[in-house]
Amino acid sequence: MIRAHFESIYDRLIETLGKARHSVRLSVAWMNPELFSDAIDNLLDRGVQIAIAYYNVLANRRLKPYFHGRRINFYPVTPRWYGAYMHHKFCIIDDEVLITGSYNWTKNAARGFENVIIAEHEFELVKQYKHEFEDIKAFVNGDDTRQSKLCFEHPHCRSEAYHLAVFYPNDGNAPMATGIWQVCERHRHAKLVRSEPYTADDEFEVEREDFDEPTDRADSIEARQAKMLREFATQRESIEFIKGATAKRFGMPIDAYGSVRMKDEALHSKSGGSGFVFPEYEIVVQWRDVYYRKTVPESLSADDGYGRVIRGKEWTW
Structure with a gap:
């Protein structure tokens, strides 16, 4: 089932995150951590594994320190080319729910014309995004021999x-x-x-x-x-x-x-x-x-x- 949302997107994100049982993999261009702190703490208290890949720019530098001490795997992404973005906004929950769309996980995003789709049990789609998340991890963890x-x-x-x-x-x-x-x-x-x-x-x-x-x-x-x-x-x-x-x-x-x-x-x-x-x-x-x-x-x-x-x-x- 796939549903599109154009309003109250933040509420839909919090609601969907709250249903996570095992894992959350988030890849996002920009994120205000204070908006999602309570939701993430609740997930961690229930033993949900969380991984966050984010665009490694100044606006996101406080993301990892904000969650200092929490059991979260962080992957700061610095694109290879000057002027290129890490522009993803997707989240995989329990390997069965996918959230993706134009909406940045920030306060300002709620003021614009934005969208997300929430896809449940669309497993072929989930698999493609799982590959992308693993590729992002490999990009972040890669060594300098690729550039030699x-x-x-x-x-x-x-x-x-x-x-x-x-x-x-x-x-x-x-x-x-x-x-x-x-x-x-x-x-x-x-x-x-x-x-x-x-x-x-x-x-x-x-x-x-x-x-x-x-x-x-x-x-x-x-x-x-x-x-x-x-x-x-x-x-x-x-x-x-x-x-x-x-x-x-x-x-x-x-x-x-x-x-x-x-x-x-x-x-x-x-x-x-x-x-x-x-x-x-x-x-x-x-x-x-x-x-x-x-x-x-x-x-x-x-x-x-x-x-x-x-x-x-x-x-x-």
Whole structure:
């Protein structure tokens, strides 16, 4: 059930928070702690686990000191790019209720035209927000090694770069099974830094299967929630497995991974009417470190300058 609210939003927030039994995960751009102090104290007294991710700016600096001594996990978020915001306003309660919308958790928000939706038992939606919250935690807890890779492959570039693991199809034409590419964020310069031919070891093929299952809306709420939590855990474990296995195999961490696949609209003519057609391929990125999420696209195509990476051919200048 999803309901939209445009007035008395603060009252709806307090009411919904008060129903929490196990956990509250809040990601918010701005928050006045005194407005929610009583509600949070009541939750803590009942043993509810609370985690708050917030935009790390001056207006929020008193948030953590205000709740000093309370059992709350805080995640101050400083966006990577100058002038960028951490603009979330969502809350996950007991892995079954989602609050999201334009409303900041502040006194001034009540004076404006704002909105929230409160979604109950919409578990596919909850799962997506759970992934986002875990990504935010990973962003906050990440180390500086993510920022240490620079592009030296082209004169005068020096842009930040990332390591992309590409899994190539075993179709008899691929030059390798897996390639680790250092890709320049700004100009898309690419260099093959590690590679591996095809072998009988197919562990990556197994781990790259999709884990989503169809959901029967007739199932009980408890069954649908349990199914969502299993899927969520499996998806997170799959990401960690591929990251760890790749790092172990090639002796270096990766920042993203994807597979070469044929485009849905791949078969089309480029012959000017001669009738000759051939497939087009792209790299579908299945995971990106959140640090690079704003610069690593969801798919890499030859039209965007990634042709040699897709074909597995070393870059030449």
